[in-house]
Amino acid sequence: MRDQKPTLHITDALETVVADLCGRLPAFAHIDPRRLLLCAARARRDGAGGTYARIIPLRFPDGTPFRTHNGQRYALPQIPTEHGDVLYLIYVYLPRFFAQPLERRVLTLIHELYHIAPAFDGTIRKCGARAHGGSRASFNARLEPLVEAYLAGDNIPARDILAADFADLARRYTLIGRALAVPKAVRLPSEPGTAELHSAATGPTRRARLPMP
């Protein structure tokens, strides 16, 4: 008889850590973690280097889900929750995320959270002309004290998962997680009546009908 391994929802576990980071670190007091979704993405290759995580904003830079480009209206798909629309998706590349030391795993999550605009409006924080201001290294150096402060805290939820060896987790558990294709802007019809569609699109029913790729 085969052993039934328990199930571990890996993105839920990491989402718990993200919510805890937002709750403990004053730098993230503006973030409502209930309006973030953590998703798993498959890394194309393992090993050092490459991307560990990325954040996808669900608003255009003007803070709305709509944009006109060459006379054509586009909308970003919205994910309604009882706490408001999801504003950001954080994709964690697995298993690469776990190939880093614990401090770098925490830094990876803090790095993505720091990209969230201080207004928490579904846009990305502006750091000069480039996403990381001067350089990724200087961006991360600024965040290292946050990593230290966080790891010095007691009772970090899901710390055992956060600190675990991925292969070991996979041995002990059936790993499941949230996987979601990166949302892409969809074209809106441009006939008369578009204005009504836009206002209707702010209701949960209409939003739910926007296709998720």
Ligand SMILES: [Zn+2]
């Ligand atoms: Zn970044």
